[in-house]
Amino acid sequence: MTSTPAPPTAPEVLRYAAFATDPAGGNPAGVVLDAGALGEQRMLEIAAAVGYSETAFLAPGPTAGAYTVRYFSPLMEVPFCGHATVAAAVAVAERGGPGRYVFTTAAGEVPVETERDAAGALRATLTSVEPHTEPAGAADVAEALALLGWAAGDLDPALPPRFAYAGARHLVLAAATRARLADLAYDFDGLAAWMTARGLITLQLVWREDAATFHVRDPFPVGGVVEDPATGAAAAALGAYLRELGAVTAPATLTLHQGADLGRPGVLLVGLHEGDGRVRVSGTAVAIPG
Incomplete structure (x- = not known):
C-alpha cells in the first residue's frame, strides 16, 4: 500500500x-x-x-x-x-x-x-539603494488626477509632480491642502491598470505642513490594497524627490505622518545626509499579538 x-x-x-x-x-x-x-x-x-x-x-x-x-x-x-x-x-x-x-x-x-x-x-x-527622480509628463499627470478624482488646482504648485525611485517606483503628487489629501476615493481598477503600465508601486500623495513635516497617503491598487498605511519605500523616494527639487537641503530629518486617515497612525523619519545620495528611513515596529 x-x-x-x-x-x-x-x-x-x-x-x-x-x-x-x-x-x-x-x-x-x-x-x-x-x-x-x-x-x-x-x-x-x-x-x-x-x-x-x-x-x-x-x-x-x-x-x-x-x-x-x-x-x-x-x-x-x-x-x-x-x-x-x-x-x-x-x-x-x-x-x-x-x-x-x-x-x-x-x-x-x-x-x-x-x-x-x-x-x-x-x-x-534602513539605507535605500541609490535613488533618482524624473519628470512626470503632462498627459500622465492629467490621467492620474482623473483616476484619483482630483483637479489640477488641487495640487501644490511649489511641489511639482515627479516620478521617484528609491528601490521601488512611485509618482509623487503634492496636495495643496490637508482636506484634499484627507478625501481619497479613486477608481481602483483604472488606477491599478494605469500604474501597472508605468511600473509604479504606489502613488505618494503628500501635503506639506511645514518645511520638515509632511502628511502622506499611498494608494496601492497594484498590490490588491486600496491604501498602504505606512510606506517606507515611498518615504525614501519622497526624500530623494525633495532633495533633487531643492525643497530641502541635507543634512535634514523629515517627519512623515501616515495612516491617521485610516485609523492606523504611524510616523516615519526620513534622513538626508551630506555627500551621500541614499536616503535613510527610520521607524519602530511592534509585534501584533496573535
Whole structure:
C-alpha cells in the first residue's frame, strides 16, 4: 500500500506593525524568518493568506547578519518594501540582538541598523539603494488626477509632480491642502491598470505642513490594497524627490505622518545626509499579538 506524502509544514508567519509602537497603528507586515525552502508561488500564497500589504520572506545569507529578502503583496512580488524591512529587522533584532544587518533585495543591497530608543522600543533605520527622480509628463499627470478624482488646482504648485525611485517606483503628487489629501476615493481598477503600465508601486500623495513635516497617503491598487498605511519605500523616494527639487537641503530629518486617515497612525523619519545620495528611513515596529 502506497502512503500519501504529508503536506509541507506551513512556515511560521510573524506579524508586526511597522512605524508605530502600538500594534493598532502603523502598517502591518508579515515576516517569515526562514524562507529558504519556499518557492515563489508558495510565498505568494502565504502573502495572500496573510492579507497585509506586504510580507517579507528572509533566507539567511553566508555571513552573520546577512539575509536575502523577497517581498510579496497579496497579488504580486515587489522589488522593495520599507515597512516590511523595518518589521523584519526588528523581528531579527528581537531574537539575535540589536545591530547591523544587510538585506539583499531585488532592488539591491539595503543595510539596516537596529537599536533601542530612549523608551526601550526597537528602532530600525534602513539605507535605500541609490535613488533618482524624473519628470512626470503632462498627459500622465492629467490621467492620474482623473483616476484619483482630483483637479489640477488641487495640487501644490511649489511641489511639482515627479516620478521617484528609491528601490521601488512611485509618482509623487503634492496636495495643496490637508482636506484634499484627507478625501481619497479613486477608481481602483483604472488606477491599478494605469500604474501597472508605468511600473509604479504606489502613488505618494503628500501635503506639506511645514518645511520638515509632511502628511502622506499611498494608494496601492497594484498590490490588491486600496491604501498602504505606512510606506517606507515611498518615504525614501519622497526624500530623494525633495532633495533633487531643492525643497530641502541635507543634512535634514523629515517627519512623515501616515495612516491617521485610516485609523492606523504611524510616523516615519526620513534622513538626508551630506555627500551621500541614499536616503535613510527610520521607524519602530511592534509585534501584533496573535
